[in-house]
Amino acid sequence: MMNIEVNTAMKFRTLRRHFREGGKNIQRNGWMTIASVGAVTTTLILVGAFLALMLNLNQMADNIEEDVEIKALVEVTAEEGQVDEIKQQIETIPAVSTVEYSSKEEELNELIESMGEEGKTWEMFEQDNPLNDAFVIKTEDPIETFDVASEVEKIENIQEVNYGEEIVQKLFQFNKYARNIGLALIIGLVFTAIFLISNTIKITIMARSKEIGIMKLVGATNGFIRWPFFIEGLLLGILGSIIPIAVIVSGYYYLDANVSELINFKFVSLMPFNPFAWQLSLLILGIGAVIGVWGSVMSVRKFLKV
Amino acid sequence: MMNIEVNTAMKFRTLRRHFREGGKNIQRNGWMTIASVGAVTTTLILVGAFLALMLNLNQMADNIEEDVEIKALVEVTAEEGQVDEIKQQIETIPAVSTVEYSSKEEELNELIESMGEEGKTWEMFEQDNPLNDAFVIKTEDPIETFDVASEVEKIENIQEVNYGEEIVQKLFQFNKYARNIGLALIIGLVFTAIFLISNTIKITIMARSKEIGIMKLVGATNGFIRWPFFIEGLLLGILGSIIPIAVIVSGYYYLDANVSELINFKFVSLMPFNPFAWQLSLLILGIGAVIGVWGSVMSVRKFLKV
Amino acid sequence: MIDMQGVYKTYPNGVTALNGIDVKIDQGEFVYVVGPSGAGKSTFIKMIFREVKPSKGIVRVNNMSLHNLKWKRVPYLRRNIGVVYQDFKLLPKLTVFENVAFALEVIEETPKVVRKRVMEVLDLVGLKNKARFIPDELSGGEQQRVAIARAIVNHPKLVIADEPTGNLDPETSWEIMKILEEINATGTTILMATHSKEIVNTIKKRVIAIEDGMVVRDEHRGEYGYEI
Amino acid sequence: MIDMQGVYKTYPNGVTALNGIDVKIDQGEFVYVVGPSGAGKSTFIKMIFREVKPSKGIVRVNNMSLHNLKWKRVPYLRRNIGVVYQDFKLLPKLTVFENVAFALEVIEETPKVVRKRVMEVLDLVGLKNKARFIPDELSGGEQQRVAIARAIVNHPKLVIADEPTGNLDPETSWEIMKILEEINATGTTILMATHSKEIVNTIKKRVIAIEDGMVVRDEHRGEYGYEI
Numbered sequence A, B: 001m002m003n004i005e006v007n008t009a010m011k012f013r014t015l016r017r018h019f020r021e022g023g024k025n026i027q028r029n030g031w032m033t034i035a036s037v038g039a040v041t042t043t044l045i046l047v048g049a050f051l052a053l054m055l056n057l058n059q060m061a062d063n064i065e066e067d068v069e070i071k072a073l074v075e076v077t078a079e080e081g082q083v084d085e086i087k088q089q090i091e092t093i094p095a096v097s098t099v100e101y102s103s104k105e106e107e108l109n110e111l112i113e114s115m116g117e118e119g120k121t122w123e124m125f126e127q128d129n130p131l132n133d134a135f136v137i138k139t140e141d142p143i144e145t146f147d148v149a150s151e152v153e154k155i156e157n158i159q160e161v162n163y164g165e166e167i168v169q170k171l172f173q174f175n176k177y178a179r180n181i182g183l184a185l186i187i188g189l190v191f192t193a194i195f196l197i198s199n200t201i202k203i204t205i206m207a208r209s210k211e212i213g214i215m216k217l218v219g220a221t222n223g224f225i226r227w228p229f230f231i232e233g234l235l236l237g238i239l240g241s242i243i244p245i246a247v248i249v250s251g252y253y254y255l256d257a258n259v260s261e262l263i264n265f266k267f268v269s270l271m272p273f274n275p276f277a278w279q280l281s282l283l284i285l286g287i288g289a290v291i292g293v294w295g296s297v298m299s300v301r302k303f304l305k306v
Numbered sequence C, D: 001m002i003d004m005q006g007v008y009k010t011y012p013n014g015v016t017a018l019n020g021i022d023v024k025i026d027q028g029e030f031v032y033v034v035g036p037s038g039a040g041k042s043t044f045i046k047m048i049f050r051e052v053k054p055s056k057g058i059v060r061v062n063n064m065s066l067h068n069l070k071w072k073r074v075p076y077l078r079r080n081i082g083v084v085y086q087d088f089k090l091l092p093k094l095t096v097f098e099n100v101a102f103a104l105e106v107i108e109e110t111p112k113v114v115r116k117r118v119m120e121v122l123d124l125v126g127l128k129n130k131a132r133f134i135p136d137e138l139s140g141g142e143q144q145r146v147a148i149a150r151a152i153v154n155h156p157k158l159v160i161a162d163e164p165t166g167n168l169d170p171e172t173s174w175e176i177m178k179i180l181e182e183i184n185a186t187g188t189t190i191l192m193a194t195h196s197k198e199i200v201n202t203i204k205k206r207v208i209a210i211e212d213g214m215v216v217r218d219e220h221r222g223e224y225g226y227e228i
């Protein structure tokens, strides 16, 4: 019993020593520390900026996809009661989220408006409207557009279903590619970051391989040597995250506040500053700390075999 | 006379020694060299991939802009002779590159086609075509569209001029933003690369600060010490460019050969493999070599004051 | 304490530094190792705390065979041996105090004991007032004394000193020798490589002479023995 | 050759290593510098080739005032001075040959001359067969001899040696002393810090004794003079 207690006490004392030592190493290594922190900082700014960009582009793509709608044209011969029935039938399709009725007059107005100057030519047809009444349908998930459209087509008194098949298909396809490329870029970038940071830390530790050898000759165990390096790596990662987080939070705050003035497209809307910026910051801190520790502990291993 | 000759001979001999020494240092520093080259490699792959992506996106934007055309509608009352005259007048505007006549029948057909399913409704108007004859005008530089359009509008017997003002304006604006963002990203990335590479080299040289001090104590001038580092930095940069160039050339070759299968949008066309891939390779080699030398020579400076 | 049988050492570059060494040293002995430059004294010494592994032969220290000793156990072997390295091997970024304290920290002494014991030993080697300096701020002889302090600070059973007086003036050398003799008197084994004829001939102890990697002489109360 | 007047040196950490030194050494002299550990011998020596700048006072070497010497000219001063450093200061990644050759390469000698002269000097210090080794593969004494070889390889006007025999056995030490005497006989000035009473008392030369940063004795054909 006694023995165990003494042992635990000793371990805690030594742990405190390791923390102190790791912190001191940050100071002792001066230029090396600055260089390491610089590498972590630059890399994480890069990762952070790209993550912010990609996640926002992804969200914009989502927004665009959500604008996709199905237009179901009602037979000219359909009576009022039948129209209501169609509506009910559409609403029973599980993937459908909203159904809105749009009379043929509304349809014509929309058409004229959407054609701009050229549309005026068609105003003369207001008396003799060749269009149909229609239902505008949105699905819960844009990708279900195709299935819903073919379901709706089967309903009685539906003349035809339009959703710009080609355009929508191309859009989805394009978005798919864009997402895949974006994901590949992010993954590539994160791995690059991991490599660059741990590589830098490795070099600074290599420069201290003689010192590690001396420690071993004086009777230090591998664990005893590794601990301060663990702490040092952690601190390097955390120190290196400060500027990236500051840059990203403030930069994003500025963009978020000014985006509507800077860019005037309706589909450009940023993810909300809160919580997005904070989540991103946490992620960056996490990446910095984990890579710092990992790079440090991995590198020191090589020199422990003395 | 004699003296000068002897002096030059000595210098050449010493230069050879510096080259040999710089090459040997690459071997002598073993792990450090590998770490440095690794950092250069990763960073340049990143820069190269982004340069390739951005330059291609830029070209795609150019392609899209080039599709912009002005449609000048001819008054219904205009006679044949007058139509020819209009054409000549349009052609005299300096910024105009091509002018094509399109009869109102052709215009209707085009409209019907472009509207897809819905267009069929309008086929009934083939007898009583409400459209005008038109000229389709392209400008030499898409950005001149606005000026040309207003010039054309002034011509007699031109009823109106369409070029989808809003859409085109938005497109140009969007492309402008996209280009600026792309440029900012590339510049940021290149500076990051410069920092990361020279930072890594700096650390490896810091690890040799003692050796530099010893050289100075043995009577070496700053130039004498600097030269091998210059060569070493050059070699590090060149060695670090090999893999990025291989990756980019082969990757681009693969994409170039398969892009039509992979992505089926008509506006997606890559810049031609030859010379683009080679120019990019040269650029990467240049960046690698310059940063290598610069990082090396800058870092060694600090330790020469002994 | 130390038992070597048929020990050979050939370095990777092909140099044979030890050429069949048989030596037995008992607990509490005081032994000089002498011999010309490059004879193999340092290599012989490095065998004992496993800085160098023999190419052939058996090395036993403290009744442990170093041949079977697991990597993990090596630090524990080294904690029982205080070593003064020929090139000092001080940690360049630690102060004198921290360098000496390191040998106590690895055995997880309490900070209080560390403080007291380190200052005690620094006083012994005459460097109490330089405790806060880093090695680069010391003269050669002062660095050597820090190395000596670190070697003896944790009361090891065996002190190995590789030319511990090479950078010291005679007066300081004698003081160091006095310290080693005192430590030896408390039962600690001392093994010391030296080139100092004066010391060997004045403080008479067992002398092992090594030449070309072989023991050419092993005498109790011996002489330095190389005539000039 | 060397002329110091009222030289003081206080290191940035507040230690005063030199406390008013006035010394004049003529071309062709052979001078021992003796004194206890930490007395200021190395600091005194480092003044001469500008590794250390005086806090106060005048240092003249070869009729150049080091005070006005531009940074750019310092390498040319050092090329006329061969130095054996107390801690050797060999370039760790270069072979023995390359280390010694370095001192000739900086003065842009032809490769042929370099080769011949380096092997000549390595033969002199008995390391011809270790020319291709790196310093880590050498014993302490062998490293010291490489340092000596580098110091004398380019026939400097002045050789400064900081305890050049600290890691050498007596026999090798005498050989090195013989070399230094021979060099001195050709008109080279020799300045040597040492703790070896035996050498100083046997090869009688001028002795400068430094204590606490001051010259306490300066005798021609002096003795080591510190009684044990």
Ligand SMILES: Nc1ncnc2c1ncn2[C@@H]1O[C@H](COP(=O)(O)OP(=O)(O)OP(=O)(O)O)[C@@H](O)[C@H]1O
Residues within 6 Å of the ligand: C011, C012, C013, C015, C016, C017, C035, C036, C037, C038, C039, C040, C041, C042, C043, C044, C086, D136, D137, D138, D139, D140, D141, D142, D167, D168, D169
């Ligand atoms: N790490 C090494 N690699 C290769 N050869 C070595 C190594 N260390 C020593 N040697 C060689 O082994 C031989 C013995 O060296 P050692 O250091 O044991 O000599 P020593 O007796 O201590 O000499 P000194 O008195 O000069 O210190 C020498 O010839 C040396 O060149």
Ligand SMILES: Nc1ncnc2c1ncn2[C@@H]1O[C@H](COP(=O)(O)OP(=O)(O)OP(=O)(O)O)[C@@H](O)[C@H]1O
Residues within 6 Å of the ligand: C136, C137, C138, C139, C140, C141, C142, C167, C168, C169, D011, D012, D013, D015, D016, D017, D035, D036, D037, D038, D039, D040, D041, D042, D043, D044, D086
């Ligand atoms: N770089 C430095 N920074 C601070 N103090 C130093 C430095 N170098 C030496 N000292 C101090 O200056 C004093 C003189 O040192 P110096 O190296 O000149 O002594 P020394 O006579 O050569 O001694 P030894 O015989 O031990 O080599 C010592 O007290 C030392 O601690």
Ligand SMILES: [Mg+2]
Residues within 6 Å of the ligand: C041, C042, C043, C086, C162, D139, D140, D141
């Ligand atoms: Mg030795």
Ligand SMILES: [Mg+2]
Residues within 6 Å of the ligand: C139, C140, C141, D041, D042, D043, D086, D162
């Ligand atoms: Mg000294």
